[in-house]
Amino acid sequence: MVGSRNLYELVENLRVCTSIFVGSSLPTIYYGARTHTQIKQVVKEFKRTSYCGMVKMTLLSSRDKSCIKEFDRSVWSTRNDMCRACVKPIRKGPNKENTNCKFYDNRTALNHGCMPAAFDLEDLVEIGREKEACPYYGARAMAKTAHIVFCPYNYLIDPSIRSSLSIDLTGAVVIIDEAHNIEGICRDVASVDITQLQIQNAIKELETVSQYRFANQDVEYYIDGLLNTLNSWNYWYETIFNNLRGAFGTFTNIKLQKARFQNQTPLINQQPVNNNEAVYKWQQTADFVDTLNNHNIGYVQYADFKRNAESFCRRLREDASTLYGVTQATGTLLEAMDMALGFLFREHCQYMDDFKPALVKHVAGRTSAPPANTGWRASQFNDWVSKESLTLSLICLNSGIVMRALQSARCIALASGTLTPLISLHSELETSFPHRVSPNHVIPEDRVWIGTLLGDATGDICYNATGVNSPRARQALGAAILRVCRLTPHGVLCFLPSYSLLDRLIKEWQETGLWHELNQLKNVFCERRSDRDHEETMNDFYQTVGTPKGALLFAVYRGKVSEGMDFKDQQARAVICVGVPYPNLFDTGVSAKMQYNDKYIKEKNLLTGKEWLRVQAYRALNQAVGRCVRHRGDWGAVLLVDSRYRQEYYTEHLSKWVKRFLGNNHHTYESLATSPNGLAAFMQKMKIVEEEESLKT
Numbered sequence: 001m002v003g004s005r006n007l008y009e010l011v012e013n014l015r016v017c018t019s020i021f022v023g024s025s026l027p028t029i030y031y032g033a034r035t036h037t038q039i040k041q042v043v044k045e046f047k048r049t050s051y052c053g054m055v056k057m058t059l060l061s062s063r064d065k066s067c068i069k070e071f072d073r074s075v076w077s078t079r080n081d082m083c084r085a086c087v088k089p090i091r092k093g094p095n096k097e098n099t100n101c102k103f104y105d106n107r108t109a110l111n112h113g114c115m116p117a118a119f120d121l122e123d124l125v126e127i128g129r130e131k132e133a134c135p136y137y138g139a140r141a142m143a144k145t146a147h148i149v150f151c152p153y154n155y156l157i158d159p160s161i162r163s164s165l166s167i168d169l170t171g172a173v174v175i176i177d178e179a180h181n182i183e184g185i186c187r188d189v190a191s192v193d194i195t196q197l198q199i200q201n202a203i204k205e206l207e208t209v210s211q212y213r214f215a216n217q218d219v220e221y222y223i224d225g226l227l228n229t230l231n232s233w234n235y236w237y238e239t240i241f242n243n244l245r246g247a248f249g250t251f252t253n254i255k256l257q258k259a260r261f262q263n264q265t266p267l268i269n270q271q272p273v274n275n276n277e278a279v280y281k282w283q284q285t286a287d288f289v290d291t292l293n294n295h296n297i298g299y300v301q302y303a304d305f306k307r308n309a310e311s312f313c314r315r316l317r318e319d320a321s322t323l324y325g326v327t328q329a330t331g332t333l334l335e336a337m338d339m340a341l342g343f344l345f346r347e348h349c350q351y352m353d354d355f356k357p358a359l360v361k362h363v364a365g366r367t368s369a370p371p372a373n374t375g376w377r378a379s380q381f382n383d384w385v386s387k388e389s390l391t392l393s394l395i396c397l398n399s400g401i402v403m404r405a406l407q408s409a410r411c412i413a414l415a416s417g418t419l420t421p422l423i424s425l426h427s428e429l430e431t432s433f434p435h436r437v438s439p440n441h442v443i444p445e446d447r448v449w450i451g452t453l454l455g456d457a458t459g460d461i462c463y464n465a466t467g468v469n470s471p472r473a474r475q476a477l478g479a480a481i482l483r484v485c486r487l488t489p490h491g492v493l494c495f496l497p498s499y500s501l502l503d504r505l506i507k508e509w510q511e512t513g514l515w516h517e518l519n520q521l522k523n524v525f526c527e528r529r530s531d532r533d534h535e536e537t538m539n540d541f542y543q544t545v546g547t548p549k550g551a552l553l554f555a556v557y558r559g560k561v562s563e564g565m566d567f568k569d570q571q572a573r574a575v576i577c578v579g580v581p582y583p584n585l586f587d588t589g590v591s592a593k594m595q596y597n598d599k600y601i602k603e604k605n606l607l608t609g610k611e612w613l614r615v616q617a618y619r620a621l622n623q624a625v626g627r628c629v630r631h632r633g634d635w636g637a638v639l640l641v642d643s644r645y646r647q648e649y650y651t652e653h654l655s656k657w658v659k660r661f662l663g664n665n666h667h668t669y670e671s672l673a674t675s676p677n678g679l680a681a682f683m684q685k686m687k688i689v690e691e692e693e694s695l696k697t
């Protein structure tokens, strides 16, 4: 007898083999975008092509986005936990498939036959509700026979998601849209943060299930194995917490120990505290690997850990009810540890320098007063601390190790309006891109104004980290934003380097009255950090931006607004970009990456750390600039605010179209309004053009 799953695989294999013989094998196309909103736009475009209806499509999403079963927060911590507990067959007998989720039982009712030729997530969920069939599992089943699979791009890049969704990219065509952040995404995927609390929670859950009786002895074996490993990790944290030197283990060769660690500050308790965090970095990754080896959680033990973690996670995915009490958080932790340690130890630890290990002690204080940013002595600090936690960060510095796993695909296409600057993409990703296309912008030259604001009549103003501390710079910025809002109809976006600067400016402008003036001119909004608040803010912005008063939206580089949101027509007639958004040099990952690049500049053909930093700054800047003028009939202005744009070094990595339109259009506060090439002249011209165009239509 052949089970239905085996039969399916047999038919699939035959289909593939047959198509190879007749030379007509069609690769599956995987199309990854950043968010479901972007996938929705792509599906809309797909609908307009002649392929729509000729090929089958599906889209993958998380249970959070597509589960239609009622979610009881008092019972389950996540939808994943609820689902895994629900989909286990509950009755043996004629109808073996019955589970605690009727939508799962009816999942096959969602299939290519009943779906429209092109559908987005909302359509999928709506049809799932109509048919009382699970959209999550229905879409996954459709992926097996689909020609095009749309999904968030991390499903394609992250090996653990690929494995849990059974995505095999061998021979496939992989398209990654909005790929300007691909280097960072790859590094993030391979990086892991492990807190002691996570380890302790996982131990508690595993201790509970270790009491169960399992028909299969292997299960007990791998649960015991995992418990041993996690207890060793917990002990390692304890040792470090008390005294980091102890964590270096019991070297028999004291001389070697001294030589290896003599230049390191031994205690994390002695690290300076910045923003409630003390960070301890191992100078050499080899020293960190030694500590793991000496605590029996290192290279030698990794193979056993991997086997146990994989078996456990497979059971958690496929038969979760036998592990009742184990949450998704434990599964995710084990998978993340397995992946990061696997990369760290690969090929006998030859490439361990691709990672920077760091210990971060997070603290919460007894009073509401935070510790000073720098220079906290241990005595003051210890008095203040009420709660502390320890996180091990394994920061991946080489995107190539994740990208390499995608190379079984037939072809990989990276697409973005702002891949520029391209110079380091192939070496960072360790992937060659024989075909590169960099077309011109579709917008006619006379519909775009790009200029700089270098300062005012009294001189240049620079908005680097030191420059923004000057009261003159902050006042001048306020005046410039006010002027742009006066000159520009409807929507204005203003991008700032950080939330802290935004908060500081608002506070100051409220005192000077400038904030009130801005609010009289425009409806003013600020980007919010949380997803829910952000959605609310954006709804309010979109509702008011089309009114005669219009709207001004403050946002930060690399935030939700600057990355991939569409502001067309009236939604953004002007974009103000303040400063050059270099990444934070005090960030452990950023400084480690710069050192890594400097070390491997020749061997891996990388940019220097300084140049890499510059490339990151311009990717973020180009993203923000690209929020307006979104289609051929659109128009808008971009104002780059910083005196550094006077130098070619600071315009070199701007997008090709921005550089072309910018030319030498440099301004002062005064000339923005008075020069024939100024912003005021452009806005007046476009007002006339708009009136003429509205008469024609």
Ligand code: SF4
Binding pocket: 063, 066, 067, 068, 069, 082, 083, 084, 086, 087, 101, 102, 103, 104, 134, 135, 136, 137
């Ligand atoms: S099977 Fe589908 S509908 Fe049922 S709980 Fe899981 S995700 Fe939700």
